[in-house]
Amino acid sequence: MTDEPTSIKKPSAHVFAATRSGARKLALQALYRWQLNEGPWQDLVQEFGEAEDMPKADRQYFRELVEGVWGAKQDLDTRLAEMMDRSLELLDPVEHAALLIGMYELTSRPEVPYRVSINEAVGLTKRFGATDGHKFVNAVLDRAARALRPHEH
Numbered sequence: 001m002t003d004e005p006t007s008i009k010k011p012s013a014h015v016f017a018a019t020r021s022g023a024r025k026l027a028l029q030a031l032y033r034w035q036l037n038e039g040p041w042q043d044l045v046q047e048f049g050e051a052e053d054m055p056k057a058d059r060q061y062f063r064e065l066v067e068g069v070w071g072a073k074q075d076l077d078t079r080l081a082e083m084m085d086r087s088l089e090l091l092d093p094v095e096h097a098a099l100l101i102g103m104y105e106l107t108s109r110p111e112v113p114y115r116v117s118i119n120e121a122v123g124l125t126k127r128f129g130a131t132d133g134h135k136f137v138n139a140v141l142d143r144a145a146r147a148l149r150p151h152e153h
Contacts, residue, residue: 021120022057024101027065028124031097034070041070068108069100076103083143094129095137098122102141106148114145114152 029051030044044066049059069076077088080099088096102121105112118141125134146153 019056019058020061021123022053023059023062023065024120025124025127026051026053026057026062027069027101028094028097028128030062030066031069031100032093032128035093035096041067044070065101065104069104072104072108073100076100076107079103079107079144080140083140083147092130092133095125095133098125098129098137099140102137103144106141106144110149114149118142118145 026048030048033047034041034044045063048054048062048066054062077100080103081088091099098121101124102117105117106114109117118138121141122134122138125137129137
């Protein structure tokens, strides 16, 4: 026996994770833009489908995130409001977009481990959000994960 199957799996798993991360980054940007200028999700997918980073992203997952958050925003915001100590209106748009993506994954993407959802949202907030905004995103999504996915803790 050789180690060949293991060595083949690792690069594909890494590529899969990287393309999903790219999809989340573009979804964050699209949802940020949507908060400033509302419109149909299809417009966001088309606009950001031309993004420079799209070739490195999972295009289908990007579309699923944008469409899913767009369609479930009211429910996602209701769930987020239950987990936060401030009103939605006070959220920075980057933090709000990261929280929407994280909450969408926690509620609608059971195949995505809760830790991945939280880590990705925190990473995006560190990269694009306000100073220390990632701490708030981490706390809210951790609280949500404990409530929504107690079996994973």
